[in-house]
Amino acid sequence: MRRGPPTIFVQERTYKRRRMADAARMLPILGVILFMIPLLWSDGETGPDSTRTAAVMIYLFVVWAALTGVAAVLSRRLGPEEDTPEDSATEEDAG
Amino acid sequence: MATLNVLVLVCLSYVALLFIVAFMADRAAKQGRARWLRSPVIYTLSLSIYCTAWTFYGAVGFAARSGLEFVTIYLGPSLVMIGWWWTLRKMVRVGRSQRITSIADLISSRFGKSNSLAVFVTVIAVIVLAPYIALQLQSVTLSFDTVASPDFIATKDASGQQATALWVAAGLAVFTILFGTRNVDANERHHGVVMAIAIEAVVKLIALLAVGVFVVWGLSGGVGATLDRIDASPIATWEVPGSRWVGLTLLSAAAFICLPRMFQVMVVESEHEDHLRMASWAFPAYLMAMSLFVVPIAVVGLDMLPADANPDLFVLTLPLMEGREGLAILSFLGGFSSATSMVIVAAIALSTMVSNHIVMPIWLRSTGGSAIISGDVRSVAMLARRLAIAVILFLGYLYLRLSGGGSALAAIGLISFVGAAQFLPALMGGLFWRGATRSGAMAGLGLGFVVWLYCLFLPSFGPSGILPQTVFENGLFGMSWLRPYALFGTEGMDPVMHAVLWSILLNAGSFILVSILSLPQPIERLQGAQFVNVFDHSSTPGGWSGGLAQSEDLMIMAQRIMGARDAQTLFAEEAQRQGLGGYLPEPSPDFLNRLERELSGSIGAAAAHAMISQIVGGATVSVQDLMAVADETAQIMEYSSRLEAKTDEQARTARQLREANEKLTQISVQKDAFLSQISHELRTPMTSIRSFSEILRDTDSLSGEERNKYASIIQEEATRLTRLLDDLLDLSVLENSQVVLNQQSGTLFDLLERAIAAADVTGKLRIHRKPEREKVMLNTDLDRLTQVFINLISNAGKYCESDTPELRIKAETRDGDLVVDFIDNGEGIPRNHQAVIFEKFARVGETKAGGAGLGLAICREVMGRLGGSISYVPGQAGAAFRVRVPMEAGQHVQAAQ
Incomplete structure (x- = not known):
């Protein structure tokens, strides 16, 4: 039943779900980038002008909370699989 | 206080x-x-x-x-969880569909259910x-x-x-x-x-x-x-x-996936894949x-x-x-x-x-091993x-x-993290790369583990703990590029990052290299496909399709594993539930699943599954089993194709036999017909001879003219009898190879002239010939050949039922043979008689021109002696006979001129 040529046009719901899966894949990459940004702030100096731990801490926790929130929204959208063929297709996309 | x-x-x-x-x-x-x-x-x-x-x-x-x-230790796992769609979803699916019991089980299952790999992973993990x-x-x-x-x-x-x-x-x-x-x-x-x-x-x-x-x-x-x-x-x-920021984040992410206890709760204890979502x-x-x-x-x-x-x-x-x-x-x-x-x-x-x-x-x-004991x-x-x-x-x-x-606590913990991260290449490679092999996993794990031991674990016992101080300063065996904190001369690195870098690098590198160079066993390739493409293969672990299982065998096995009392209770309960008495329930899929669950608690899910599948058979088979089956199938196929060939051969033989039988039956019919014919043929002249000789003997008042007339009738009839007997004798001689061929040379034209003259058909039959084509020199027994020609021509004269009987004689050379066709314009020979006309005594129907039916038989024997053949050619205007004579000694006259 899953065999056969992949369809180009799928139902809008299916299409949306695939894009949600894409977003779920991209989210950790975004997270890595955001978590690495503080490294760009440290200029190696240890003087009073250098970046404050408190600021970085607040930044990290805000990003952390935001990622968690987005992940929660995405996971809700990626409910239990109802249409398997679509899923297998996205898996092929993932390689 | x-x-x-x-x-x-x-x-x-x-x-x-x-x-x-x-x-x-x-x-x-x-x-x-x-x-x-x-x-x-x-x-x-x-x-x-x-x-x-x-x-x-x-x-x-x-x-x-x-x-x-410190926060890196929690950022890594957070990222892994947020990225569940990449890795964890697959791991949990594989874990559930393959009934994985531990990370060692997962890695060994992926790489061909290799127990040595499982032991290796277990030892490293401990x-x-x-x-x-x-x-x-x-x-x-x-x-x-x-x-x-x-x-x-x-x-x-x-x-x-x-x-x-x-x-x-x-x-x-x-x-x-x-x-x-x-x-x-x-x-x-x-x-x-x-x-x-x-x-x-x-x-x-x-x-x-x-x-x-x-x-x-x-x-x-x-x-x-x-x-x-x-x-x-x-x-x-x-x-x-x-x-350290980047490295520790990655390290904690890796450890989160690879730590045995995390694997236990995340994959093994997982009730439902969907829980990952939350x-x-x-x-x-x-x-x-x-x-x-x-x-x-x-x-x-x-x-x-x-x-x-x-x-x-x-x-x-x-x-x-x-x-x-x-x-x-x-x-x-x-x-x-x-x-x-x-x-x-x-x-x-x-x-x-x-x-x-x-x-x-x-x-x-x-x-x-599988000995049945009540242990x-x-x-x-x-x-x-x-x-x-x-x-x-x-x-x-x-x-x-x-x-x-x-x-510090964190420093100790990081040592374990780096060690656990050594599973990562084999684990991820196994899940995402079909080309990963057991040897590669072994090499990677081994090398990574050794580097971890040398660069992080052993030094953690202090400068003079297990590794002596000189090793720290001068390297192993005095080789400075083997210093535990400065491998290959990488000085000044943080020890943990140093160990992470080299162990993971060498681990992944050797894993990939050896995987590329080595050839996996079939079972590895099968498992690899099942792991990497797990979403295509299964949504849930397959249930048992029972029916083949022997309840008694299951009972013996269960007693051995669970202990006799528990096993008997379980079986009796199940039998009662199924409405049966005694201890042996039907091996229904439900029961098999339950039994497997019970057993898996004792010996591990994979082992339980394997043991039940061994008894139930069919539901799950190993690749070795499949290969054995494939071998047998190949043998059976070969055997059956041989059988098929034999059957074909037998069918051919049967057809030949049927044909022969038909021919024999026909011959027998012909023979019967001939016997009545020959007796008639013999009796007619004999009757004349007897009656006329009686007249000659008993009647005195015969005139000289009458006496003369009767005597010539007797003589004529006697000649006919002699000719008939000659023919029979001739045929018998030919058939018994007692004939002596008399080699002569002559042209076909002369031969045909003689034959036509001898056949005595002038006036009855118009003969069409192309004399220029008949100038072919033959070197064979010309008398015998002429006999054949005479026969064919006189047959045409006798049997051609056209109003204006005609006979065409066509001669040509073909493939070194001389081919002479005799085609008349009559009705030809019915299809059902074509097969037997060359047999002795064969006569087409009740012909009015009463021959003995020996002519064509003699012709066939003669042509056989001459190394040629005579055959009937169907589908011509009338009856058509083809005489083929080899021309070994024959020469084309025209070519000679």
């Missing part, structure tokens, strides 16, 4: 509470009325065993020493986990000592600490044995344990948050004031080295909550506590110093539950691995697990003792 006794009492009552929770959860699960036990919330909370005493105590110490760097267990022991020991000491600063008395550590280790071992191996008969999923660690997750979170709230709002005076304190603290500036955001939120107050606690601790206070214990010492005993007890319990939950799950995971991959194979082999495998498994737990905790204690026990 809390005394040691109070603490012990608190611990014991807490443990008792856990026992009660676990017991109730198990009972609820058994009665199948505990849907909430399988909720995603419980799953998410059970993941919190990632947060061990390292998190509870060590994170604050880490933060006090290195600032925000060694890698020793520092981690030591960390838990150290933290519990320190917390005991701290609470018990008068000034709340942990005593630095090493011997006293070690005594406490030994007690703690022994206590934890007993607790884990009682708790973790209480019931081995459910399955690999431990509902009670999962429930208990979920409770512990809540306890440690509440404890840490409570201390945090107390510190921020109780001691510092609010958020703003706390931020000011951070700015004023020794860790006020953000100066984390980039390599955990994907809820677990990062949990980690965030756990990390939220770490920096404030560290800063306040650094500010308020004496300089010699151990920063790893700020969580405990701050409430104690402030006289908040209730909070201190809560904090202590939080630390205790962090340590115990980690030890329980890690020990269960490791002991399962040791039991399933090391002890059980050896035991099964030593007791004769109790379960008791062996239980004993193996209990011993494994004891050994694992003892190894942890040993590590603590040998390493001196003075290190």
